[in-house]
Amino acid sequence: MKRLILTYLIIIIFFPAFGKDISFYVINLKGEVGPGLFRIVNKGITEAEKQKSDYIIFDINTYGGAVDAADSIRTSILRTPITTVAFINHQAVSAGALISIACDSIYMSNGSTFGASTVVNQTGEVMPDKYQAFMRAMMRSTAQVNGRDPSIAESMVTDSIKVLSLTPEEAVSMGYCEGKAESINDVEKIIAKESTFITTKQKITFLDKLISFLITPYLQGIFLMFIIGGIYFEMQSPGLGMPSVIAILGALLYFLPLYIEGLAENWEIFIFAIGIILIIIEIFVIPGFGAAGITGLLLTVTGLVFAMIDNDLFYYHGKFDFVPVIKPLAIVLLSSFLSLIISILIASRFSRGNSFIKLALHTELRDKEGFVGVARVDKLEGEEGVVRSKMFPSGKVEVNGIWYEATMENGSALPGDRVVIVRSEGGRVYCEHLPQ
Structure with a gap:
């Protein structure tokens, strides 16, 4: 046995x-x-x-x-x-x-x-x-x-x-x-x-190859430029248009691969979204550029940077290692800086240059020929007016009893504010606040 x-x-x-x-x-x-x-x-x-x-x-x-x-x-x-x-x-x-x-x-x-x-x-x-x-x-x-x-x-x-x-x-x-x-x-x-x-x-898999391609630093930098550039142009001309679409597309291409990969977590995307919301509030609701706008920019940058960092770093109980943060921060800041520079150059090119002059219609519609157009604005420089609608930065201003399409050169204005016309262009007047 x-x-x-x-x-x-x-x-x-x-x-x-x-x-x-x-x-x-x-x-x-x-x-x-x-x-x-x-x-x-x-x-x-x-x-x-x-x-x-x-x-x-x-x-x-x-x-x-x-x-x-x-x-x-x-x-x-x-x-x-x-x-x-x-x-x-x-x-x-x-x-x-x-x-x-x-x-x-x-x-x-x-x-x-x-x-x-x-x-x-x-x-x-x-x-x-x-x-x-x-x-x-x-x-x-x-x-x-x-x-x-x-x-x-x-x-x-x-x-x-x-x-x-x-x-x-x-x-x-x-x-x-x-x-x-x-x-x-x-x-x-x-x-x-x-x-x-x-x-x-x-x-x-094909998805593995696609994600690996999308998370390369070069493409991540380009997506960041889409986001920052889209926000910049949207601030220049508020309204849900092509700049907004480009910014949203850039955000999706930036965050989605990182989220699937597990680098970007819900709280990082939430921080980024809150930052964008604060920037939108600053543009459309609150005059000037103050606490909401600055906080929004800080939250947006924080969300973009942390989304590129392995979240295991935040659960380590020893001395915090800043080395993994340096490269994502550099990518975000450099891409943001380049995007702003390029956006400003493009905006300047469109507003002052003649690269697209052949695409414009140059036929004059004269009053004596029976055409009725917008009010004449070429002789309003130096005139004072009253704001009649919120200008963030565009809206309506009344000058000598006539309402005109107007844009603030700097900042924003509320109904009742007094402004002075500094220039006119394309049937629109550009204003500044009267000195206090």
Whole structure:
């Protein structure tokens, strides 16, 4: 009886190990390293963890990209409990080298290289030493995590004459590569040895590609320019027209991908919406530009910035890290500034230039020919009048008993306010408040 029980216990303990396939999850890490690639890689790691895969293999072929995105990918790789494998399938340069070193093991195909991680700008010029120092420290710490020589990793970044890049043979001899392989299947066979294995490849949908495309910093900046530019033109000529449509479209394209991705939460969109409402109130209801307008602008910028930040940052109970805030804030402020400059230039071009003169009708409708048009306004400069409707900034003003279409040059006016006509254009007079 005891022998039977002992046999039964042995079967229970050891039977699951027999015939268990080793599971691999393959993630493609190809192309420029940026927010879109980070999103896809992070999603793949999460899926592999849900499936309880034994290994994650990163099929790497990249010439690098954004340092912050590479750091985010590196962090995700280091944090996952699953054993990670880098298969350098041609190139792992710059940011690609950092990502490869973050993996538990590295395999390289014949003719491939990795290294050359000097930080450069978009024109290929080497960045100042403070950027190189940051990259060197990150390469050293990443190498140390996986028991690799940190000095070799650091030499991939140095801005001296020789920046280290490794071939498969050199990487193996220096302990930076476990071996050579020509395909993902070869890597799996080396790791699995005599065991059977199953492979799951990450499936990237059209929606994944679209979202990854829309959250690139360049497009996010353009969407911000749509929002700011639309608001600017709407303030110049109030009314739900094309500027409003452009601003709303820009807001949708900006927030929707971030919301689907989980970066933008309800409270951030709510802050942005409240900011826009306050700006609208300032334009149409409250004369001048005061507390409501300033508060609205601050809330709008806050909502736009926080929507680009991973909300895990707000749940961390240690010292608040401002570094993740700097880039979104810079994108929002720079895009807003450029949008305002471009909007002002466009508005000036339309109002003063003659680029579209061929599209205008130049036929004169003379009084003596029987045509009756708007009241003559070309001789009203210097005349005083009384505001007859709210002007935010456009409305009606009465001069010498006649009502005219009018626009305030600065600020707004309420019925009963006295104004002076400073100029006229296109059948409309432009006013300023009388000096007190």
